[in-house]
Amino acid sequence: MIALANRMTHALLTRVAVPIGRRRTQARLAQGIPASLWGTTPILTLPLKARADRMLGLQSQSLVLQTYYIARDFDFNLERVIRWLERHAGGLIAPFERVLLAWAMWRYDVFHFFYDKGLTAPVTRYGVNPAELDLLRAAGKRVYLYAYGADVRRRAETLALGRWNFCAECPEPGRFCTCTPESAPIMAGMAERATCAVALGDMLAYVPDARNLHYWPIDLARVPPAPTSRLDGPLCIAHAPNHTHFKGSHYLEAAIIRLRAEGHAIEYVKVQGVPNAEVIRMFSEADLVADQFIGGAYGYTALEGMALGKPVMTYVRAPELVESVEECPLINVIPDTLEDALRWCIANRALLPAIGAQGAAYVRRWHSIDAVAERLGRLYEQTAGFPEATLKPIRNARAAVVAARLTIPQAEGWQHPYTVMKGDPAMLMGFTA
Structure with a gap:
C-alpha cells in the first residue's frame, strides 16, 4: 500500500501538478489575481506577512505543519494531521506531503519559505527539499526564501563577525542552529533554485547573494503605544x-x-x-x-x-x-x-x-504591515517578472504606503x-x- 501511494503521488506531482500548476499560474497572473503561500515554519509573523501580501492585491494565506506554544492566526495548521500520521501511519507521511504540495501548486503562484523547510521533508537536517524547489520552478512558481536565524547560522562565519556575536557564548554548538560548514552548499543550492534569496541583519552573512530586506512586520493594533511617563522612582x-x-x-x-x-x-x-x-x-x-x-x-x-x-x-x-x-x-x-x-x-x-x-x-x-508590504512589492517588481495586470495594483499599493509614511x-x-x-x-x- 505504501509503495503504491509513493508511486501514485510521485506521478501526481510530475505528470499532473506541474503542467496544471503552470497553466493556472499563467492564467491568474494574466488576470492580475495572483495567490501566495507563506509557510511552513511556525513563525509568529507568518499571518502578518500574508496580510502584507493581501495589501498588494495577492490572495495570500499562511500554512504550518507544526506549532510551538504560540499557535494563533495561521490559515492552515496541519499539526494534528501530521501527529496522527506519525502515530498511526508513518509510512504515509511522505505521500501526504506530496499531495499537499500538489494542492499548493494548483492553488498558489508565489511561495515564501524559510530556509529550514518547505512543504515536504528536508533531505538533511535543515533545508527546503531541492526536488520540491525544482517542481515549483518547473510549474512557473515564484519562490522566495527567508532566514529567521537558526536555519542559516553557521558557527565559523558567526565567530568571524567580531568579538560579540551569537556564537560567542553558545553553551552547546550544534544544538540550536545549523552550525556546521556542511550546511553552506545546501544553502547555496537552495538560493540557486529560488527566485530570490532574502535575509536581514546578521543573517546576511550566511546566505549567498541575499537581498537585504526587512521582513518582520508588526501589528500596531496589537501593541498600541504605552509611553514611558515616570520620571522618578526606580x-x-x-x-x-x-x-x-x-x-x-x-x-x-x-x-x-x-x-x-x-x-x-x-x-x-x-x-x-x-x-x-x-x-x-x-x-x-x-x-x-x-x-x-x-x-x-x-x-x-x-x-x-x-x-x-x-x-x-x-x-x-x-x-x-x-x-x-x-x-x-x-x-x-x-x-x-x-x-x-x-x-x-x-x-x-x-x-x-x-x-x-x-x-x-x-x-x-x-516596520508596520504596510511598510513591509511596500518592501515586498518592490521585491516583486524587481524579481518576479509579473505581467502588467499583476504589477499595476502592486505599484499603486506601494505608492499609497509611501505617501502615508510622509504624514507620520x-x-x-x-x-x-x-x-x-x-x-x-x-x-x-x-x-x-
Whole structure:
C-alpha cells in the first residue's frame, strides 16, 4: 500500500501538478489575481506577512505543519494531521506531503519559505527539499526564501563577525542552529533554485547573494503605544530573552548589580517561555526594554518595545542593517558599554519619553504591515517578472504606503549618544574579529 501511494503521488506531482500548476499560474497572473503561500515554519509573523501580501492585491494565506506554544492566526495548521500520521501511519507521511504540495501548486503562484523547510521533508537536517524547489520552478512558481536565524547560522562565519556575536557564548554548538560548514552548499543550492534569496541583519552573512530586506512586520493594533511617563522612582528595565546565552543577559544583570551598589534605584523584570501577550504586558509597564547585547542585529523584541513607545537597548553591528538609520532611536550597546549606557539613561531620564516616542514613530513608518508590504512589492517588481495586470495594483499599493509614511510625524529631541548611525560600538572600542 505504501509503495503504491509513493508511486501514485510521485506521478501526481510530475505528470499532473506541474503542467496544471503552470497553466493556472499563467492564467491568474494574466488576470492580475495572483495567490501566495507563506509557510511552513511556525513563525509568529507568518499571518502578518500574508496580510502584507493581501495589501498588494495577492490572495495570500499562511500554512504550518507544526506549532510551538504560540499557535494563533495561521490559515492552515496541519499539526494534528501530521501527529496522527506519525502515530498511526508513518509510512504515509511522505505521500501526504506530496499531495499537499500538489494542492499548493494548483492553488498558489508565489511561495515564501524559510530556509529550514518547505512543504515536504528536508533531505538533511535543515533545508527546503531541492526536488520540491525544482517542481515549483518547473510549474512557473515564484519562490522566495527567508532566514529567521537558526536555519542559516553557521558557527565559523558567526565567530568571524567580531568579538560579540551569537556564537560567542553558545553553551552547546550544534544544538540550536545549523552550525556546521556542511550546511553552506545546501544553502547555496537552495538560493540557486529560488527566485530570490532574502535575509536581514546578521543573517546576511550566511546566505549567498541575499537581498537585504526587512521582513518582520508588526501589528500596531496589537501593541498600541504605552509611553514611558515616570520620571522618578526606580527605573524599570524589562527583558524577555528566549535563550539568555544568545542575548547577553548576564552582562545586563551584572551591570544592574553594580549600578544598584552605587545607590541607583533599578527594578529589573525578566520573563522567559511565556505567551507573547504576557511579554507585551510587561513591556508596557517598563521604562526601558532590553533586547540583546551580543548578536549584532535587533529582532522582534526590539520592534515590540519601540512600538509600545519604550526606549530599547540592543546591539546593531552596522548602520546598513536598519531601515532609515538616521531615524532609528535604538540605544546601541555591547557588554563593554552597557553599564555606561544605563548610567546615561538614569542621569537623563527626562529624555527617555522622547526616545520612546521616536521608536513608536519609527516602527509605524518602517516596520508596520504596510511598510513591509511596500518592501515586498518592490521585491516583486524587481524579481518576479509579473505581467502588467499583476504589477499595476502592486505599484499603486506601494505608492499609497509611501505617501502615508510622509504624514507620520517624528518625535523631537530624541537624539542620544548611542545611536546606530554612529557605527558599531565594538569597532569604536577597537575590537576586531
